[in-house]
Amino acid sequence: MYDDNGYLVADLNKEIKNLPGANGIVYNHLAKPEQIEIVHKGTINITYDADGSKLRRTFTAETGGVTKVTTYINEYVYEEANTTPGVVTVKTQDRVPRL
Numbered sequence: 001m002y003d004d005n006g007y008l009v010a011d012l013n014k015e016i017k018n019l020p021g022a023n024g025i026v027y028n029h030l031a032k033p034e035q036i037e038i039v040h041k042g043t044i045n046i047t048y049d050a051d052g053s054k055l056r057r058t059f060t061a062e063t064g065g066v067t068k069v070t071t072y073i074n075e076y077v078y079e080e081a082n083t084t085p086g087v088v089t090v091k092t093q094d095r096v097p098r099l
Contacts, residue, residue, distance in 0.1 A: 007031065042066075 001010040009023035010016055016024040016038055026035040030052045036044040042061040049055055057070040071078040 005031075 001008070001012075003009045003023065007025070007027050009025050011024070016036060024037050025033050028034040028048065030048060032046070032048055032052055034046055034048075036046075038044070040062060042059055042063075045058045045060075046054060047056040047058075054072050056072065059066075059068045061067070066081060068079070068081040
């Protein structure tokens with residue numbers, strides 16, 4: 001389903017649905033997804049810088065149990081969850097080696 005501006009606000013194949021009083025996907029002023037609600041799973045919040053580059057992605061489980069935070073700094077990607085230590089990966093054009 002799309003809103004009046006043509007933005008995807010619900011995807012029934014991925015259990016992203018319109019919630020009471022809100023869309024399943026909320027966009028920021030740069031037309032980038034800022035919050036995604038996935039039914040029976042949790043919420044994804046995404047933070048961008050002023051240019052629209054992704055800085056952080058946070059997934060919080062609906063049960064409140066697992067939180068996974070992914071931080072993006074240039075070509076480095078730092079992933080951590082409240083149950084595991086962080087892992088840093090470096091994005092390259094051919095492969096993604098882990099450090």
